[in-house]
Amino acid sequence: MRFASFIFDGVSQALKRNSMVPKVVVLVAVSGGGLIAYSESQSDHGASIVRSSETEPKKKKLVVLGTGWAGTSFLKNLDGSLYDIQVVSPRNYFAFTPLLPSVTCGTVEARSIVEPIRKIIKKKNGEVRFCEAECFKIDPVNKKVHCQANAGSNLNGTGEFVVDYDYLVIAMGAKANTFNTPGVVEHCHFLKEVEDAQRIRRSVIDSLEKANLPNLSEEEKRKNLQFVIVGGGPTGVEFAAELHDFLTEDVGKIYPNIRDLVRITVVEAGGHILSMFDKRITAFAEQKFQREGIDVKLGYKVTKVSDKAITMVDRANTVTDLPYGMVVWSTGIGTRPVIRSFMEEIGQADRRALATDEWMRVQGLENVYALGDCATIYQRKVMEDISAIFNVADKDNSGTLTVKEIQDVLGDICERYPQVQLYLKSRDMRGLVDLLNDAEGNERKENRELSIEEFKKALAHVDSQVKFLPATAQVAAQQGEYLAKCFNRMKKCEEKPEGPLRIRGTGRHRFRPFSKIIEKMEGGLLIHGLDLSPIPNINNMAHVVVHMIQMS
Template sequence: MVLRTPSAAIAAASSRRSILQSTIKSSPRSLLIRRPYSNSPLYSSPFKNRPQRQLPSLSSPFRRTIANLTEPKNDSSSTVASTSPVPPKKPRFRVLRYIWRATWISALGGVAYMAYHIYDSKHPPEQLPQDPTKKTLVILGSGWGSISLLKKLDTEDYNVIVISPRNFFLFTPLLPSCTTGTIEHRSIMEPLRHIIRHKKRAVKYYEAEATKIDMQKRVVKINDFSDIKGSVSETEVPFDYLVVGVGAENATFGIPGVKEHACFLKEIGDAQQIRKKVMDCIETATFKDQTEEEKARLLHMVVVGGGPTGIEFAGELHDFFEEDLRKWVPDISDKFKVTLVEALPNVLPMFSKALIEYTEKTFKDENITVRTKTMVKKVTDKNIDVEITQPDGTKVKESIDYGLLVWATGNAVRSVVRDLMNQIPAQKNSRRGLEVNDYLVVAGTEGIWALGDCSATKYAPTAQVASQQGNFLARLFNSMAKTEAVEVELYNLDQRIQASKDEEEKAQLNAEINIKGRSLSKIKQLSPFEYSHQGSLAYIGADRAVADLTWFGGAISSATGGELTYIFWRSAYVSMVFSLRNRILVLTDWLKTKAFGRDVSRE
């Protein structure tokens, strides 16, 4: 027998204790075995005052005891328990897992869709050259009507020429947001080259302004008014078919001083001018030794026009002040003021009465002054003279000082359209623009169509009307091309019948003529243009909007207003933007404005 020192005994005991603990941990709780303390000197502790727990040795009898305890009992109860089927566990949160997977699949599909469209937009295919045998279709303008026509038109059937002084399409519903920097102007500009480069047959574009339409010679005279002119600044473009979509000018109603002193809101340059002038007024008002009267005048922003454009600009201006100017320029917090002037009894006349009242109440809460039944009579560089109709019918004259005046009301006929109207006797009684028939053909002409704000129809001159007119004309021109192709085939078949002497061949040709004739009648069955009103939207400030919508062709209508409508307003406008590129830019601008605010620097 080998005698161990106390330290060696302690080490051996610790080793066996660790082995036993690992064995017990791996065994079921019911197999925990407790043994009495041993009095063997081998397990005696060097600390005599503290009792030590004796660990059993892992001898063969102990192993057999563990094995016997771990064997299952052969009684009937254990047998039944072991043989009875265990019910499967029901998976928890199955619906959440399906939603999670669907979300991932949708996200991957969206990324793939975006990647494809981005690649497709950056890599246009090869185009067919223009065919001298095809007819020439000239489109004037790059607004809602002209671009809608161009996007849906099959250019394989025509030699298309686009003439416009601006080489982009402007998404005008979001133009008021550019005046305060909520959206950058490039985000709502769709380059015209991006559109025409993706057409099947090459489309020619001339950046010029149409100055005259000669009906007798069937030519359009155009002039290059750019700052850098070439050797030729004026030329003529012949046409077989002509679509006039040049839009309209700002109507001043003959009021003196409007053109000289007011800011308009139709083009991207107008929005940039307003943005610059707002900051000019603010910085000038905070100039050293400025009088209180002059500060009040400079910080008074007046908007003339209670339509959607004027309402949305007033709301954007209020947001700019409340969310940014008040914080960065605290000196003007008690003097900044916005006034809306409208000659009619109420604002937003195309909306329902409930939404008109909601808009006026919201403006009152936002401290925007609404002055209805107020007609502008004269405009100077510092004030406007107005005539107010009182409830009793009396009229009172008043002068309103302003720092910024925005004119957002009415349309006027452009000079090129008026010149064309003077050439056509059937247009002598027209005042609002070119009168057209149910197929948008200009009355008194052949092969000339008009759409958008330059045409006089029974519908309001809105972007929605112009867009639907452009889609209609695209269907019309595509149908005309198919009709002409079928007529050529019918003519050739008729010539073959006359030249043929075989009766069986003549019968086959006659059957083919009948089939072509039926298809031709179907192609010609194009219904006249009928406008389908989808509703009206307007932003009124403070993250609120109003919507007057119609569903199922006008069978159901709804009028809503508030913050949820504002979310719908944003989503609707994003979906209406023509390209994926501009949708991403607009969304990015909104996020940037929310995170960092609007830029208050002067350009």
């Protein structure tokens, strides 16, 4: 679809430039023949045949790091014919991560939740190259990324190589967060990658086999059959539920003599499991777990993991040792070392993820974009720009704003600063005029004018509505799609900007900012009657709910 309309756009533009071309040509170009000619021209990289400019420069080099939700969604939506595209990722597949907990117990096979990147790439127009390697250094000064494949791939044996870029898209995700707890890396399983899920699967069976050995005391058996999940978020809860089903339904039949010694414990530092969801979901999950015999330890913080036991303290500082057979650690995400170094280099050392603007551009860098779990969109605050906003709105440079002047820029302000609209919504207001009323406490007449001080006062509390987007599969996928569409229309939007008015510059932004799109999504979800904002992991959450319905 995108394909056909792209050609149609091209043809329409050609038509505008050269208005004596008879209409019949357009019809021919849009019909099948044009498509065939186009797709055939791909094989010899002849995409320029369709685009009319003969003087077009060499394609820009676009490097994409990562093939998770963000990277894959970006690739899927990108028009491959516009750039010279190089993808670098340590995994040559995309994994549907919300189903990872199901892989741990064999409910779903690992091969069912992966999609080869080369299969995705093959469907693209143009040539997209893929390298199975890991980026270990980003050099924004020289516009290069340093990568390393498995050792021994080239004859000097280091496996290192360098890739140049014009545009860089960083979608490298995050790593599991251990909060520097001693022993976690050595003794715990994580549940972020397909290999993690497969390792957990083997480890569950190993625990059962170990408990089944002869000459073991009951204490030893119980130790081997103690499964611990640290972290009561969606991943941990989903895994606990899957494990419970597996242990009661299948293991009972296969290992009947150890069935009654199995125990699952969920350790959560907070006061509730699934605390990021609606209270009804939390309560349902906690009651369900209690009925099923899953032990939920709330308010316990793990301080150490040894090869035999995990040590935790409760809120009264009482220390407990829990001997275990297997531990899965899922307490959220942390920053990857390569991102950490990059952040230090570009002066973002004090943040937890790469800060980008609302167009996904890494702050302070040209042509470097970051999305997904490795990035956070830094929403500009109204108060930081209040004078500039005032000046833009004050077209006649009178030093005061009329309601008319405000209404003229209102659309742009709401687009650029979505917190304004959220604030209005949270107060049940219909427009900025209501906001002015609110600040003043009485109804404002159309002809009254606002000084900059009054304007500041009116917008004073708006920034309280600035939200950070949750690090979820859904946000990452939407960011990838958004950015791909920007890249697809880069040229067009440079000529005809679509975004809001520039507050600290002239003219308009090229694209509408991303935050606008998320807001729409949240609205959509609210329709279903549950307040799911902020959405921690919508895919996982849906899965947890489905799972619990199945369990009950």
